[in-house]
Amino acid sequence: MRAIPAVALLLASLACHAETPQQIRQIYVAEASSQQAGFTPSAKRGEAFFRQRFANNDKMPACTSCHTDSPLNAGEHAVTGKSIKPLAVAANPNRLSDPAKVEKWFGRNCKEVVGRACTPAEKADFVTFLSEVR
Amino acid sequence: MKRLLLIALLGSAFPALADRLPMPANAPTSFTTECSSCHIAYQPALLQAADWRKLMAGLGDHFGSDATVDQKTGQEIGAFLERHAGSASRVGNAGNPPRITQTARFIRKHDEIPAKYWRDPRVKSAANCEACHPDAAKGSYSEHDISIRELRE
Incomplete structure (x- = not known):
């Protein structure tokens, strides 16, 4: 219970300026830990999530539908054809630098592809994968 | 003869004019970033207010996607679009x-495109x-710049 105000404080303090991928990961790790004692983020689980196919959206069943098989590649929107810059920090240093932007796209894409909101643990794993993949 | 030449000149000049839809210079950043994340930021003149x-x-529910923005951003983008609408x-x-693709202007401008190209x-x-107008984001929809060679006239 004590973790929740701490997370809220952390989120509030991070909301306005550029952050590092590690700090953004920490936001989600703190949130996941408050729900699940001893949580540690895993790039491997993040990668599995990236590749998982969900039976929610025919046009974009997985993250890979738009972001290709590797987050190091540039992608293409499955419906509009618009090009998408790589998700991996190693290929695109602008990724994971704005907590509000990260949260906005988790919000949109989880709803659209997964069919529900993603959990803090899923987000922590995913962000870990994107910051570590080379 | 002179008159014919004038008509021919006018005829070739007008479509070129109509095919330029420059982005208004005062486009707010919110419009540019929010509206170009999944497709190009379509010029306000492409729809009426x-x-x-x-x-x-x-x-x-924006064509199947959740494209919601916060209220302040929505007002800023909406005001810009309506001010510069067609x-x-x-x-x-x-x-x-x-x-946009259902407006009379879009349909008229594309009526010679065979159906198979839309499925390409x-x-x-x-x-x-x-896909066909490489400089569309800059407002250039000229027939002369079509990037699919078979469609270039």
């Missing part, structure tokens, strides 16, 4: 939900202006 209003009111008589109605994997969707 009433249709932009309808579109902005339905961002929660005239109703030139653009025509866009249907419900409003689609290079095109993907009629919303993908840049």
Whole structure:
């Protein structure tokens, strides 16, 4: 219970300026830990999530539908054809630098592809994968 | 003879004029970033004001995507779109939900495109202006710049 105000404080303090991928990961790790004692983020689980196919959206069943098989590649929107810059920090240093932007796209894409909101643990794993993949 | 030449000149000049839809210089950053994340930021002149209003009111289900923005951003983008919207008589109605591709102007401008090109994997969707108009984001829709060679006249 004590973790929740701490997370809220952390989120509030991070909301306005550029952050590092590690700090953004920490936001989600703190949130996941408050729900699940001893949580540690895993790039491997993040990668599995990236590749998982969900039976929610025919046009974009997985993250890979738009972001290709590797987050190091540039992608293409499955419906509009618009090009998408790589998700991996190693290929695109602008990724994971704005907590509000990260949260906005988790919000949109989880709803659209997964069919529900993603959990803090899923987000922590995913962000870990994107910051570590080379 | 001179008159014929003039007519020919006018004829070739006008379509070129109509195919330029420059982005208004005062486009707010919110418009540029929010509206170009999944497709190009379509120029406000492509829809009439009433249709932009309808579109902005339905961002929660924006052609199957959740494109909601916070209230302040929504007002800023909406005001910009409506201020620079196309005239109703030139653009025509866009249907419900409003689609640029359903306006009379879009249909008239594309009436010579055979159906198979709309299904071409290079095109993907009629919303993908840049598939054929490489400088669409800069407002250039000239017939002379069509990037799919078979369609260039």
